[in-house]
Amino acid sequence: MRAPVNRIIPFSAVDGPGNRTAVFLQGCNFNCKYCHNPETRKLCIHCGDCVEDCPGGALYFSDSPFPSASRPFPGEEKQESARTAPALSSYPFWGEEKREGISEERERESPHSGRWVLFSPEKCIGCDRCIRICRHDASPRIRWMSPEELLRELSKNRPFIRGVTVSGGECTLYPAFLRELAALLLSEGLELLLDSNGSYDFSEDPAGLLPLLSGVMLDVKAWKREEHERVTGTGNEDVLRNLRSLLQCGKLYELRTVVVPGLFDYEGCIRECARLLRPYPEVRYKIIAFRKNGVRAEYRDFESPTEEEMSRLLEIAKSEGAVKVLTL
Amino acid sequence: MGKMREITMERVEKTREEMLKTVKSPVLTHEQKVAAMASLADSLLEVLNIPEGLSELLDAPIETQCICDLFEGHAPMRPRYIIPDYGRFLKEGSSFLELGAPGDLYEAINALEIFYKHVPSVTNYPVYVGALDRLLEPFVSSMDEEEAYRLIRAFFIHMDRTILDSFSHGNIGPERTKAGSLILRAIAETKDAVPNMTMKYDASLTEDAFLLEAVRAALESAKPSFANDAMFRSELGPEYVIASCYNGLPEGGGSYTLCRLILGNIAKRAKGIEDFLSRELPYVMDLQARYMDERIRFIVEESGFFENNFLAKEGFIRRERFTAMFGLVGLAEAVNILLEKEGKKGLRFGHSEEAVSLGVRIMDTISAFNEAHRNPYCEVSGGHFLLHAQVGISSDIGISPGTRIPIGEEPEELVDQLELLSRFHHYFPSGTGDIFPIERTVHRNPEYIMDIIKGAFQKKLRYLSFYSSDSDVIRITGYLVKRSEIKTLEKGGNVKHDTTALGMGAKQNGHILERRVR
Numbered sequence: 150m151r152a153p154v155n156r157i158i159p160f161s162a163v164d165g166p167g168n169r170t171a172v173f174l175q176g177c178n179f180n181c182k183y184c185h186n187p188e189t190r191k192l193c194i195h196c197g198d199c200v201e202d203c204p205g206g207a208l209y210f211s212d213s214p215f216p217s218a219s220r221p222f223p224g225e226e227k228q229e230s231a232r233t234a235p236a237l238s239s240y241p242f243w244g245e246e247k248r249e250g251i252s253e254e255r256e257r258e259s260p261h262s263g264r265w266v267l268f269s270p271e272k273c274i275g276c277d278r279c280i281r282i283c284r285h286d287a288s289p290r291i292r293w294m295s296p297e298e299l300l301r302e303l304s305k306n307r308p309f310i311r312g313v314t315v316s317g318g319e320c321t322l323y324p325a326f327l328r329e330l331a332a333l334l335l336s337e338g339l340e341l342l343l344d345s346n347g348s349y350d351f352s353e354d355p356a357g358l359l360p361l362l363s364g365v366m367l368d369v370k371a372w373k374r375e376e377h378e379r380v381t382g383t384g385n386e387d388v389l390r391n392l393r394s395l396l397q398c399g400k401l402y403e404l405r406t407v408v409v410p411g412l413f414d415y416e417g418c419i420r421e422c423a424r425l426l427r428p429y430p431e432v433r434y435k436i437i438a439f440r441k442n443g444v445r446a447e448y449r450d451f452e453s454p455t456e457e458e459m460s461r462l463l464e465i466a467k468s469e470g471a472v473k474v475l476t477l
Numbered sequence: 478m479g480k481m482r483e484i485t486m487e488r489v490e491k492t493r494e495e496m497l498k499t500v501k502s503p504v505l506t507h508e509q510k511v512a513a514m515a516s517l518a519d520s521l522l523e524v525l526n527i528p529e530g531l532s533e534l535l536d537a538p539i540e541t542q543c544i545c546d547l548f549e550g551h552a553p554m555r556p557r558y559i560i561p562d563y564g565r566f567l568k569e570g571s572s573f574l575e576l577g578a579p580g581d582l583y584e585a586i587n588a589l590e591i592f593y594k595h596v597p598s599v600t601n602y603p604v605y606v607g608a609l610d611r612l613l614e615p616f617v618s619s620m621d622e623e624e625a626y627r628l629i630r631a632f633f634i635h636m637d638r639t640i641l642d643s644f645s646h647g648n649i650g651p652e653r654t655k656a657g658s659l660i661l662r663a664i665a666e667t668k669d670a671v672p673n674m675t676m677k678y679d680a681s682l683t684e685d686a687f688l689l690e691a692v693r694a695a696l697e698s699a700k701p702s703f704a705n706d707a708m709f710r711s712e713l714g715p716e717y718v719i720a721s722c723y724n725g726l727p728e729g730g731g732s733y734t735l736c737r738l739i740l741g742n743i744a745k746r747a748k749g750i751e752d753f754l755s756r757e758l759p760y761v762m763d764l765q766a767r768y769m770d771e772r773i774r775f776i777v778e779e780s781g782f783f784e785n786n787f788l789a790k791e792g793f794i795r796r797e798r799f800t801a802m803f804g805l806v807g808l809a810e811a812v813n814i815l816l817e818k819e820g821k822k823g824l825r826f827g828h829s830e831e832a833v834s835l836g837v838r839i840m841d842t843i844s845a846f847n848e849a850h851r852n853p854y855c856e857v858s859g860g861h862f863l864l865h866a867q868v869g870i871s872s873d874i875g876i877s878p879g880t881r882i883p884i885g886e887e888p889e890e891l892v893d894q895l896e897l898l899s900r901f902h903h904y905f906p907s908g909t910g911d912i913f914p915i916e917r918t919v920h921r922n923p924e925y926i927m928d929i930i931k932g933a934f935q936k937k938l939r940y941l942s943f944y945s946s947d948s949d950v951i952r953i954t955g956y957l958v959k960r961s962e963i964k965t966l967e968k969g970g971n972v973k974h975d976t977t978a979l980g981m982g983a984k985q986n987g988h989i990l991e992r993r994v995r
Contacts, residue, residue, distance in 0.1 A: 159890050162919045163918055167928045168926075308936065309928060309931075310932070
């Protein structure tokens with residue numbers, strides 16, 4: 150079992166308590182207008198637009214979906230043929246409609262149809278050119294890693310870290326991977342935090358994640374359903390149900406709201422969230438000011454809130470009952 | 478007794494001109510002028526039996542100099558670093574100073590402030606001010622906390638304004654005490670450069686809450702630094718201290734001298750790696766060791782210091798508790814130069830395993846030399862010197878401190894830098910250390926630094942310093958200076974600490990403001 154890893158930050162001070170390794174998985178089922186890393190939203194469709202222009206030669210075409218140096222995924226040898234490889238067919242969030250759209254797009258736009266775009270991390274010079282070229286909100290710099298491989302990669306970060314935080318994209322699109330990773334980390338004495346948009350059903354927890362996690366960091370991107378749809382393209386019933394159930398079971402480490410003036414009623418959202426937090430003084434509420442860096446060009450017209458406005462919101466959250474409030 | 482050699486009138490005249498320049502200097506304070514006059518006078522003395530061949534290596538411009546004695550002068554009248562047993566002083570008082578044992582915190586602080594003015598060193602100020610938490614705890618523990626805090630805060634302000642050199646060091650830890658917590662509170666609030674501070678940390682003795690207080694203080698005021706207590710204890714015994722920059726030394730003793738090999742310049746003399754390891758390096762090491770032997774002989778046998786100074790007469794220091802520091806700088810440059818001579822120009826220290834392995838080979842060679850060399854007056858360290866990764870001086874250009882990776886070439890990931898450091902810190906019982914500027918966001922998550930310290934000490938790192946990248950007081954190489962005071966000095970104003978001038982030089986020559994922020 151593998152998941153597409155976009156990036157690993159060995160030491161992070163901003164993804165949970167203490168020093169943690171932060172792992173970013175590729176792919177998201179929300180479409181937040183203010184997304185700061187839109188290149189993590191979708192999976193590469195192997196159109197190949199980025200290959201030719203890669204200055205370090207880190208991107209290359211292959212007839213196989215696997216790097217030649219590595220074995221096929223354990224237990225997945227049968228999928229070795231390019232046609233049935235997991236990359237295009239098995240994304241849990243990819244509906245039929247989208248998949249068709251993508252294959253059409255490949256026929257139409259890709260002169261390299263049928264070949265795979267692979268990535269050699271050691272040759273990458275980090276210029277981000279491929280991400281700028283990509284017209285699909287994706288990144289070709291993905292490694293499909295198993296939990297064991299990820300753990301091996303983390304081994305040099307120990308003993309400096311107390312845990313791992315998996316973020317995204319939306320990491321809960323890969324629940325089975327997360328469960329296996331969490332179990333491995335636990336056996337190594339490392340804790341796992343998830344950074345989630347709340348679309349996975351933590352109240353039912355079909356994958357059995359919660360007992361293995363030290364906590365979840367959850368975004369509440371808007372309180373009213375129609376506003377949440379405007380911000381993210383989907384409703385928020387799941388998010389709010391998760392918020393309540395994570396609070397009840399003591400697994401909410403941090404709640405977050407991004408403040409974007411003009412996009413939604415953030416003050417109302419902050420008030421509702423802060424009220425819910427009143428009985429849970431240990432849960433942090435992080436109120437984050439919208440910033441333009443990384444945001445897609447068509448959404449860059451939003452303004453950042455002023456410092457005074459952020460201080461006002463901090464006070465509002467406190468007056469409504471949240472105890473550990475910080476602004477960023 | 479040795480006979481003094483003659484010198485030329487030309488040298489006398491040159492020195493007299495320097496002296497007059499010192500007298501008239503617009504930027505030096507009175508204390509700085511007095512110190513400069515003394516060292517100019519000392520430079521006229523010729524009493525040491527200098528080994529043949531030394532002068533070529535010692536009295537050379539910085540591009541070719543291979544041995545440096547760090548301004549110790551021509552006729553050392555005291556050991557370079559003196560580490561008094563302050564515990565004994567507070568218990569027994571001093572007859573020379575006409576002080577009895579203090580009875581409360583007022584008297585204890587007053588006694589220490591007096592004592593500091595009588596502790597000589599190469600800087601003319603005390604390089605060590607004591608294990609301050611342990612010294613003060615007996616007086617603090619029964620006192621009103623706020624009253625104790627006000628006294629301790631005033632004590633720290635007194636030190637900063639009267640010890641006019643930041644190569645001065647206090648220790649706290651490893652156990653948490655009330656005094657220790659008040660000290661951390663005071664240094665976080667006063668944000669001064671003096672004294673430098675170290676927390677001795679041992680995971681089995683230091684509470685997390687105490688470590689966290691120390692990390693918070695460090696983010697405010699660039700101190701304390703963190704010393705691997707278990708490691709130092711295993712090498713120097715339980716009665717050790719951290720003094721000056723980060724020097725591990727025996728308490729109630731110190732170090733006679735510190736000379737340093739400038740490894741990059743020694744590498745320039747060599748034809749290649751083997752020639753360096755088997756010929757040039759051993760040749761220079763032998764001369765440095767014999768020069769140090771001679772300096773020690775003069776201090777012990779001729780200067781009269783141990784016979785006459787009250788610190789020795791009253792037992793605050795003992796001659797047998799002194800050792801000497803065999804220093805080095807520029808390992809990174811030596812490795813890069815040697816690899817270039819071998820036709821491997823692309824390989825750089827900090828970025829290639831071959832380069833790091835060569836660094837380890839060089840260190841093994843130096844360590845083996847030191848183990849084979851004996852000095853009769855270094856009983857406390859088994860008859861050997863202690864290796865020291867010297868932090869550099871302000872006039873160094875293109876010379877990295879000790880075994881540090883050159884500023885600007887630090888690995889992108891901190892984890893890779895720490896991994897590399899873990900291969901070098903163990904060589905240096907008398908001190909090495911690395912410095913990490915930290916992003917402002919970490920103020921919200923100081924546990925981030927706690928985790929790094931704990932992991933680093935498990936990996937046998939010895940000594941780490943952190944400061945907030947936006948802090949006014951910052952660590953230059955091993956000592957603290959205020960950025961605002963460097964600015965004052967750059968504009969031609971006077972500043973109270975003589976180390977500010979060194980910081981200004983290091984900023985210009987050593988690029989210390991350009992370290993990678995973590």
